[in-house]
Amino acid sequence: MQLPTGQLDTLRTDATALLDACAAAGIPAEDSETSLAVLEQAFDQLFEVLARAESDLQSGGNAGTGDVTELGEYALQLIGNLAARVEQTGDDSLRQTLAMLTVNLALWIARHDGVIDTLEPVVDALALFANTTSDTHALAALHDIIGTIVEAVSPVISQDLEKVNPGRPWRVLLLNQSIVATRSHNTELMEQAFARLTDNLPQDAARFFTEGMQQMDALDYPQHVREVMARYHRQWNVDRSLH
Numbered sequence: 548m549q550l551p552t553g554q555l556d557t558l559r560t561d562a563t564a565l566l567d568a569c570a571a572a573g574i575p576a577e578d579s580e581t582s583l584a585v586l587e588q589a590f591d592q593l594f595e596v597l598a599r600a601e602s603d604l605q606s607g608g609n610a611g612t613g614d615v616t617e618l619g620e621y622a623l624q625l626i627g628n629l630a631a632r633v634e635q636t637g638d639d640s641l642r643q644t645l646a647m648l649t650v651n652l653a654l655w656i657a658r659h660d661g662v663i664d665t666l667e668p669v670v671d672a673l674a675l676f677a678n679t680t681s682d683t684h685a686l687a688a689l690h691d692i693i694g695t696i697v698e699a700v701s702p703v704i705s706q707d708l709e710k711v712n713p714g715r716p717w718r719v720l721l722l723n724q725s726i727v728a729t730r731s732h733n734t735e736l737m738e739q740a741f742a743r744l745t746d747n748l749p750q751d752a753a754r755f756f757t758e759g760m761q762q763m764d765a766l767d768y769p770q771h772v773r774e775v776m777a778r779y780h781r782q783w784n785v786d787r788s789l790h
Contacts, residue, residue: 548680550688551647553654555601559594561648565629565641566590572636583632589625597622597655604659615661622652623665630668643679646672654692657699664701666716673720677727686731690740693724697743707747721747722755729759732768734775741779756780 551557566587600618626649633641649672656663663669673696676689697705697720704717721744728740745752759776762768768776 548676548682548685549647550676550685551650551654551692553651553658555594555597555655558597558648558651558655561644561651562590562594562626562629564644565633565648568638568641569629569632569636572638574632574635586625586628586632590629593618593622593625601659615656615659616664619652619656619661620664623649623668626652627668642675646675650676650692650696653696653699657695661699662701663696663699664703666700666704666720669696670716670720670723674723677723677730681730683730683732686727687733687736690724690728690731690733690736693720693727694739694743697721697724705747710750718748718751722751725755729762729768729772729776732772734771737772737775741775745779745783752779753783756783 566583570583597618600614604615626645629648630645633645649668653663653669653672673689673693677686680686680689700717700720707715707717709715721740725737725740725744728736731737744755748755756776756779760780763773763776
């Protein structure tokens with residue numbers, strides 16, 4: 548399975564493919580400001596600016612974190628507008644390309660020291676990749692992609708002050724990273740993801756590892772994976788119940 552790379556050329560290719568698919572579907576815009584021509588022009592201008600910012604950064608110029616963050620936020624808004632048009636086409640096959648575009652942008656922001664302020668579409672896109680592969684090597688690579696994105700998430704989000712919503716993107720992102728690490732059968736990645744999970748979501752840890760132990764038998768995980776899951780399950784359930 549092809550995975551996101553964060554390359555600017557790939558971003559442009561995916562956006563163009565989606566815009567062309569929307570044009571072929573012939574769905575009219577609600578008003579002139581949301582027309583496909585306006586959106587195409589906005590993407591063309593965006594990629595010109597992103598290319599200049601990337602060039603400035605590579606040459607030691609002055610495109611700073613704030614500039615990359617602002618560009619990234621604007622780009623995510625454009626992708627949101629494009630996603631609405633893609634949904635109107637009714638073509639489910641475009642969802643993978645849209646997810647690729649979204650995660651590639653998030654990686655571009657992260658790798659150019661920007662901050663991700665809009666997380667939900669990124670989390671949804673990552674979940675699509677996770678749900679459409681069982682290849683352990685691809686899942687290991689996806690774990691690392693998630694980790695890169697986690698490090699770039701805005702502190703306003705990662706401080707996780709609003710814990711009342713179980714569907715909040717930050718929580719879903721960290722839980723999904725641990726699930727992806729487990730499905731990769733890579734115990735080193737499991738240790739990394741579980742450490743992040745327990746540090747950031749201690750209130751979810753006991754249940755996560757209990758459910759993880761149930762999955763070990765249901766999906767016949769190999770022994771080395773079971774041992775890591777069992778150790779964390781004991782730590783967060785059995786051991787804590789003794790105190």
